[in-house]
Amino acid sequence: MINRREVFAGQVLRLVVDRVSLPDGSISTREVVYHPGAVAIVPFLTDRKIVLIKQYRHAVGKLLWEIPAGKLEQTEKPLDCAKRELFEETGYQARRWTKILSFYTSPGFTDEQITLFVAKELIQAGTFDTREIGLVSIISQSQIEQMVNAERIRDGKTLLALFCVGMLPATLPS
């Protein structure tokens, strides 16, 4: 890195423009968005039924079907964040938690990392935050396959999570 210019430091995101030298000696710029990181949860109600939410995403201007998810608060551990977000977004709490994997959402421009959990043995412990969430829905494995084939699930972390937990077959029809 040759130098860095900080362009924005907001409530969630920080954007910097770095000048970097490449291995061949040429110079390029990199626009980087720093993100606090996030978690996402696959909540299993039964072996073949999970809880999905539908919410309006301002960044894409659409209602999207997603698994529950949310940003890490300062110093918050991923598992604590997952428990908090599952409850806030669905009203469920879970007795059994398993970490599945973590991944970078788009390493070409952001350091955002999502840690993915499975939640089982759910208890309905409250109601969901209607300010953010439009709909909480219990969806079966066959419905999920139909929704994916009809391109009604468009969120990357949700698609990846559904494959990871075996709710989607390893090959999509093409």
Next chain:
Amino acid sequence: MINRREVFAGQVLRLVVDRVSLPDGSISTREVVYHPGAVAIVPFLTDRKIVLIKQYRHAVGKLLWEIPAGKLEQTEKPLDCAKRELFEETGYQARRWTKILSFYTSPGFTDEQITLFVAKELIQAGTFDTREIGLVSIISQSQIEQMVNAERIRDGKTLLALFCVGMLPATLPS
């Protein structure tokens, strides 16, 4: 949306801060990163061998294993972009192209959308761009499983793509 402040318009990214009113009447802000969109390609050399690249990602400060991918240039169509990026990043051209799906990488803060392709019947037509790409490697299905289990593939689009094309089993060990 109540109002918008444009904070940054760079070579790739544009960042805005919007004030929005939520369904219950409360007011919140949304930091949004607009991105031109991208493509990613699973290049099959044989039924069970694909081409992966290893490249340094400045945003995460790491070398990552990924499928070939790249940003759309202005007015460029996803398939044209995929052909260009496959050649630039691996030196291969392909006779058969199939679109698999498109998805949002992180709709909580960005509109970035990736369109995923499969490329078959590859021809080595040149060499790869060593300014950007560290290594081009032919990886078998069993190696891919090992790499994922050892957390050596950390890029979300690559993990999702490997599931979509049947290179990873539908359930990860946990």
